[in-house]
Amino acid sequence: DAGITQSPRHKVTETGTPVTLRCHQTENHRYMYWYRQDPGHGLRLIHYSYGVKDTDKGEVSDGYSVSRSKTEDFLLTLESATSSQTSVYFCAISEEGKIDTQYFGPGTRLTVL
Amino acid sequence: GDSVTQMEGPVTLSEEAFLTINCTYTATGYPSLFWYVQYPGEGLQLLLKATKADDKGSNKGFEATYRKETTSFHLEKGSVQVSDSAVYFCALDRDDKIIFGKGTRLHILP
Numbered sequence: 001d002a003g004i005t006q007s008p009r010h011k012v013t014e015t016g017t018p019v020t021l022r023c024h025q026t027e028n029h030r031y032m033y034w035y036r037q038d039p040g041h042g043l044r045l046i047h048y049s050y051g052v053k054d055t056d057k058g059e060v061s062d063g064y065s066v067s068r069s070k071t072e073d074f075l076l077t078l079e080s081a082t083s084s085q086t087s088v089y090f091c092a093i094s095e096e097g098k099i100d101t102q103y104f105g106p107g108t109r110l111t112v113l
Numbered sequence: 114g115d116s117v118t119q120m121e122g123p124v125t126l127s128e129e130a131f132l133t134i135n136c137t138y139t140a141t142g143y144p145s146l147f148w149y150v151q152y153p154g155e156g157l158q159l160l161l162k163a164t165k166a167d168d169k170g171s172n173k174g175f176e177a178t179y180r181k182e183t184t185s186f187h188l189e190k191g192s193v194q195v196s197d198s199a200v201y202f203c204a205l206d207r208d209d210k211i212i213f214g215k216g217t218r219l220h221i222l223p
Contacts, residue, residue, distance in 0.1 A: 004156075031209065033210075040215060041215060042202060042213045042214055042216045043157070043202065043213040043216075044213075045210055045211075048209065050209060058210070090156050090157070092156075092157075099206065099209050099210075099211075100145045100147070100162065100164075100206045100211070101159055101162070102157075102159070102211055104156030104157045104158070105156050106154075106155060106156055107155075107156055
């Protein structure tokens, strides 16, 4: 299994509070991705990174920001959480030249009350 | 833009039944096509892929053939097992990203 961890695995927070989710990899892969998974929508890309300090927006980036200061860590921040951001968040990684194969972390279940 | 459409679930079958999950895509050019599987409580795993027209991807008894003429990539298995119960996602690649379908939940009854 690819070495990908996500923290926390579960979080309950209140509307308006900031939240940061962490994705950590031990594979030294260049590409990292954040998705959210919601019933009826499948997986939707939030942001992705193609290198340290190189990030780009995905399909549903509004309300989210990301940072990548080291190869191994990719942080997803909700500056002011809303109930619509209640979801399961998955991080994924892929190698340069093999971006068609992504390895997924175990997910973080976030509930915004 | 590019998109993937797959059959609505849930799909419920008895053990040893034949499985088909339909997937069609819309894309410019010739993307690679994938099936990912998500077992309960886990992240997605790549099940199989095909990179060009008429390629057949296969793994764990599952197969799918890249059909350019019908823009389809249907997933099949001849005899399903209870352990195949999961959510299955059809997907394609575009630039540095993968575009996923909405997923099809499969229940296999013993």
